Amino acid sequence: MTVAAAKPVDLKHLESLYRDSIVIDALGGDLVPSKLSQLRAGFTAINVTAASPHAGFVDVAKAIYTVLTYYDALPDKIMPIKRASDIEEAKRTGRLGVMIGLQDGSALEGSLPLLTVLYELGLRVMTLTYNERNALGDGCTEPHDQGITNFGQQVVRDMGRLGIVLDLTHSSYRTTMDAMEICEKPPIFSHSNPYSMTPSKRCIKDDQIKACVELGGVIGISVWAPMAASDPDSQPTLDDYLDRIEYVADKFGIDHVGIGTDIFEGKNPTLWRATTKRRYPDVVGSFEHHTLHAKGFEDHTEIMNVVEGLAKRGYDDPSIKKVLGENLLRVFRQVLG
Numbered sequence: 056m057t058v059a060a061a062k063p064v065d066l067k068h069l070e071s072l073y074r075d076s077i078v079i080d081a082l083g084g085d086l087v088p089s090k091l092s093q094l095r096a097g098f099t100a101i102n103v104t105a106a107s108p109h110a111g112f113v114d115v116a117k118a119i120y121t122v123l124t125y126y127d128a129l130p131d132k133i134m135p136i137k138r139a140s141d142i143e144e145a146k147r148t149g150r151l152g153v154m155i156g157l158q159d160g161s162a163l164e165g166s167l168p169l170l171t172v173l174y175e176l177g178l179r180v181m182t183l184t185y186n187e188r189n190a191l192g193d194g195c196t197e198p199h200d201q202g203i204t205n206f207g208q209q210v211v212r213d214m215g216r217l218g219i220v221l222d223l224t225h226s227s228y229r230t231t232m233d234a235m236e237i238c239e240k241p242p243i244f245s246h247s248n249p250y251s252m253t254p255s256k257r258c259i260k261d262d263q264i265k266a267c268v269e270l271g272g273v274i275g276i277s278v279w280a281p282m283a284a285s286d287p288d289s290q291p292t293l294d295d296y297l298d299r300i301e302y303v304a305d306k307f308g309i310d311h312v313g314i315g316t317d318i319f320e321g322k323n324p325t326l327w328r329a330t331t332k333r334r335y336p337d338v339v340g341s342f343e344h345h346t347l348h349a350k351g352f353e354d355h356t357e358i359m360n361v362v363e364g365l366a367k368r369g370y371d372d373p374s375i376k377k378v379l380g381e382n383l384l385r386v387f388r389q390v391l392g
Contacts, residue, residue: 061367072372073362077146079380080355081245081275082224084319086122086153091132094320097355099380100134100142100152102245104319105178108159108185108225112169115162119176122155137179139388156180156245158225160191160210167209174217179391180245181214182222183207183230186335192230195256196335202229208237215239220390223247223267224275224315231263241271241386246315248282248299257282257338264303268311271389273382275315276300278349280342288341293351297364300378309374313383318348318355 076099083094083101094101106118126135134145136154145152155177163169173181183203184194191207193200203211211234214221221242223231235242244267250258257279264274276299277283283291283299303312324344332339351360358379365375 062369064363064366066363069362069366070359072375073359073379076376077142077380077384078358079142079313079383080318081243081273081313081315081383082156082158082222082277082317083355084317085321086125087321088125088129090320091129091151094355095132095149095151097358098151099146100136100154102154102156102180104158105155106157106162108157109161109187109189110159112162112164112166115157115173116176119155119173119178122153123177126153135177137177137391139384139391142384142387154179156222158182158222159185159189160207161185161189163190163210165190165206167206167213170210170213170219171217174219178219180220180222180243182225182245183210183234184226186225186338192233193227194230195225195227196338197227200227200229202227203233207234211238215390218391220386223263225257228260228263231259232266235266235270238270240390241273242267243273243275243313243383243386244315245275246277246279246282246317247274248277249302252299252302253282253284255281255338261306264307264311268307271386273311273313273386274303274307275313275383276303277315277317278352279317280347280349281338281340283349284342290342290346291349293349293360293364296349296352297361297368300365301368304374304378309377310382310385312378313380314358314361314378316348316352316355318353320354 080101086103106115134150134152136152183191186194186196192203222245247259250260
C-alpha cells in the first residue's frame with residue numbers, strides 16, 4: 056500500500072476515529088502507577104509483563120500480587136482484563152485495561168499444574184521462552200535450535216484449554232513452528248518484526264508470519280530500535296515503523312497486524328545497560344537507552360502519529376481500527392472468551 060506521496064488527511068476526523076477505536080498494545084511493558092496518565096492517554100488496554108524473564112514461580116506470584124494491589128487501589132483508573140469483554144468495558148468506562156502477561160515460561164518450573172495456578176491469579180498471555188533455552192524449548196538467541204520440548208508441548212495444549220494467549224515472541228524458529236503445529240487457538244507474536252526488513256535474531260521470518268496468519272493470529276509490530284531500524288547505526292523513524300506494519304499488511308493481510316510497542320515506561324537506563332545491553336550485545340547492537348525506540352513513537356502518548364501516518368499512506372478507517380486493536384481483540388475473543 057506504499058504511496059508515492061502522502062495522502063491529505065483530516066486531522067479532526069482522525070482524532071474522532073482514534074477516540075472511537077479500541078487501542079491495544081500487545082506488549083506494553085511494565086505497569087508504573089506514575090505513568091498511568093500517559094498510558095490512559097494513548098491506549099485502551101495493554102499486556103503488561105508482570106515479572107522479569109527467567110523468574111521462578113514464587114517471584115512471579117509476588118509480582119502478580121503487586122499488579123492485583125494496583126487493581127484494588129486504582130479501580131477508577133485500571134480495569135483487570137480476564138475476558139475480551141473486559142477490554143470493551145475498559146473503553147466504555149475510560150479506564151486502562153491491564154492484562155497480566157509473562158515473557159517466559161520459566162515460572163512453571165517444569166510443573167504443568169502451576170500453569171492453572173497462574174491462570175487463576177490472572178495470567179492471560181505467556182511466551183514460551185525469553186531468548187535462552189528453558190524447559191519449554193529454545194529461545195531465539197540459542198546457537199543450536201532444537202525446538203520445543205515435550206513439556207513445552209504440554210504447556211501449549213494446556214494454554215489453549217485454559218484460555219491463555221500463546222505468545223511466540225523471543226522463541227527460536229523451530230520452537231515457534233513446532234508450537235504452531237499443535238496449538239488449537241490463534242497465537243500471537245506480540246512484539247516481533249519481519250526478519251526480511253531487519254535481519255535480527257529477534258525478528259521473525261516470513262514462513263513464521265505465514266504460519267501464524269494461517270491460524271488466525273496477529274503480528275504485533277514493535278518500535279524497539281534493534282527490530283525497527285533500516286540502518287543498524289541509526290535510530291529508526293516513524294516511517295521505518297510504518298513500513299513494517301505495511302509489509303505485514305500487504306503480504307499477509309490487514310487482519311493480521313497490530314501494535315506491540317515493547318515500551319517499558321519505568322525501565323532504568325543504568326540497569327538496562329547493565330543487563331539487557333550487556334547480556335544481548337549482538338541483538339541490541341549500537342543502540343542505547345535514549346535511541347531505543349522509533350522517533351515519533353517513543354512513548355504511548357504518541358499513538359496518534361501512527362494513526363496519522365497510516366492515513367497518509369492511504370489506509371481507510373476500518374483498516375486503521377484493525378491495526379490499532381480490533382485484530383488483537385478478535386484473537387482475545389477466541390482465546391480468552
